Structures are given as structure tokens and as C-alpha cells.
Amino acid sequence: MMTDNPTSTPLCRLDELNDPGSKGILYQGLSLFAVRQGQQVFVYQNRCPHRGIPLEWTPDNFLDSSGRLIQCATHGALFLPESGECVSGPCSGEYLRQLACTVRDGQVWLE
Numbered sequence: 001m002m003t004d005n006p007t008s009t010p011l012c013r014l015d016e017l018n019d020p021g022s023k024g025i026l027y028q029g030l031s032l033f034a035v036r037q038g039q040q041v042f043v044y045q046n047r048c049p050h051r052g053i054p055l056e057w058t059p060d061n062f063l064d065s066s067g068r069l070i071q072c073a074t075h076g077a078l079f080l081p082e083s084g085e086c087v088s089g090p091c092s093g094e095y096l097r098q099l100a101c102t103v104r105d106g107q108v109w110l111e
């Protein structure tokens with residue numbers, strides 16, 4: 001039987017994320033962000049593989065205008081939400097660092 005670590009805390013509530021949408025999260029000293037696409041949520045380290053700097057345009061704004069791709073504000077690299085692969089821009093073929101997460105009881109948790 002799985003038991004929860006009583007000290008673990010969720011990253012955020014699912015309903016804090018628009019669909020599609022994104023949110024910056026500071027978690028145990030790590031700068032992360034979550035991206036929602038339908039009922040799926042993906043969590044990444046907030047660090048562009050191009051220059052190693054945060055990606056967002058403005059707080060919680062990690063997506064392009066279509067809401068379907070993650071976009072780095074600095075040089076416009078585009079990343080697939082489900083894998084973090086850069087599909088356009090100066091770091092094409094590189095990946096954001098993804099952290100496994102799960103949605104349970106309306107909350108997003110790291111695995």
C-alpha cells in the first residue's frame with residue numbers, strides 16, 4: 001500500500017492552471033513551472049537550455065500565443081509541452097528538464 005509522506009506538499013491545485021495554461025512555482029528552492037493541456041500537466045525546471053535563464057514573459061506566462069507551445073521570452077525558442085523538446089530556435093533539439101508529476105485529488109504532485 002502506498003502512503004503519502006506527511007511532509008510532502010502539492011505543487012499547486014489543478015484549477016489554478018488554465019487550460020491551456022501555465023504557472024511558475026517555487027518549490028523547495030527550485031524554480032519550476034507547470035503546463036496544463038487538457039487533463040494533462042507537465043512540470044519543468046524553469047531554465048532555458050540555450051542560456052540557462054528563466055523562460056517566462058511575465059509571471060506565470062510560459063506559453064506562446066497559441067497556448068500550445070512553451071516559449072522562451074528571451075530568444076523565442078519553442079518547446080513541446082509533453083516532452084520539453086525544443087522544436088524551433090537557438091537550442092533546437094535540446095530539452096527542458098522535466099520532472100515527473102501526477103494529478104491526484106485535484107492537486108499536482110511531484111512523483
Ligand code: FES
Binds near residue numbers: 073091
Ligand atoms: S535564452 Fe531561451 S532561447 Fe535564448
